[in-house]
Amino acid sequence: MTVRRDLVILLGILVLGWALLMAGLARWQRSRPVSPAAAEPPLIRYPGTESAPEQTADPTGFRKYWFHLNEDYPSLSVYNFYKQQLEGERWRPLGQGQPQWVRREDKDAPRDLFRAIWISANGLFQIDLEMASTVQVTKHGDTRTEQRQPGIDVFVTMRRALMPGITTPVPEPNPQQGAPSGPQIEVK
Numbered sequence: 001m002t003v004r005r006d007l008v009i010l011l012g013i014l015v016l017g018w019a020l021l022m023a024g025l026a027r028w029q030r031s032r033p034v035s036p037a038a039a040e041p042p043l044i045r046y047p048g049t050e051s052a053p054e055q056t057a058d059p060t061g062f063r064k065y066w067f068h069l070n071e072d073y074p075s076l077s078v079y080n081f082y083k084q085q086l087e088g089e090r091w092r093p094l095g096q097g098q099p100q101w102v103r104r105e106d107k108d109a110p111r112d113l114f115r116a117i118w119i120s121a122n123g124l125f126q127i128d129l130e131m132a133s134t135v136q137v138t139k140h141g142d143t144r145t146e147q148r149q150p151g152i153d154v155f156v157t158m159r160r161a162l163m164p165g166i167t168t169p170v171p172e173p174n175p176q177q178g179a180p181s182g183p184q185i186e187v188k
Contacts, residue, residue: 041125043158044085046078061125064157071152073133074101078154079116082129090121101133110135110146119161130155 043063045052054065071077079099087093094117101114114131132153138145 041089041120041158043156044082044127046081046154046156061160062157063159064155066153066155069131069152069154070150072150073112073148073152074114075152076114078131078152079114079129082116082118082127082156086118086127091118091127092121093117094119094126109137124161126159126161128155128157128159130157 040061043054043065045065046067049065049067052065052067054063056063069075069078083093099114099116101112104111104113112133112135114129116129118127118129120126132155133151134149134153136147136149138147
């Protein structure tokens with residue numbers, strides 16, 4: 001019985017030591033300044049939207065703002081602005097090819113949606129760009145008429161990456177290695 005009691009005491013000492021070590025490491029980590037690599041990047045705003053409402057949740061790194069763009073569907077000016085700004089700062093688009101407008105049939109009215117996602121160079125943050133154009137459908141017997149509401153609703157969201165290990169961008173190719181092998185033209 002003394003061996004069992006000695007093992008229980010030893011196990012208790014190990015657990016207590018582990019807890020003290022973890023508490024000390026947590027305190028030390030909180031006292032260190034945040035490195036620039038882990039700091040939250042600024043949310044880039046589309047020109048003219050500085051006064052647009054913003055929703056934030058600081059502990060989770062969530063920031064979102066929205067506005068109504070007075071341009072006709074299928075405008076890509078917001079997408080092109082973010083593409084130029086973000087990719088200039090080494091953000092990488094998530095997915096293959098350029099995003100496209102897609103029709104979605106809601107119960108109220110059909111909407112044309114556009115969604116693009118970029119991942120930061122360190123893979124910790126993502127920016128979602130969503131644009132929506134609503135269509136009003138009128139039915140007269142067998143004929144169906146669509147009238148598009150003017151403008152486009154735009155939603156820009158920055159948050160921590162949902163799956164940083166999976167969505168981490170592929171590193172840039174080394175120019176000394178040459179061009180990647182395989183076809184460079186996509187055939188449809």
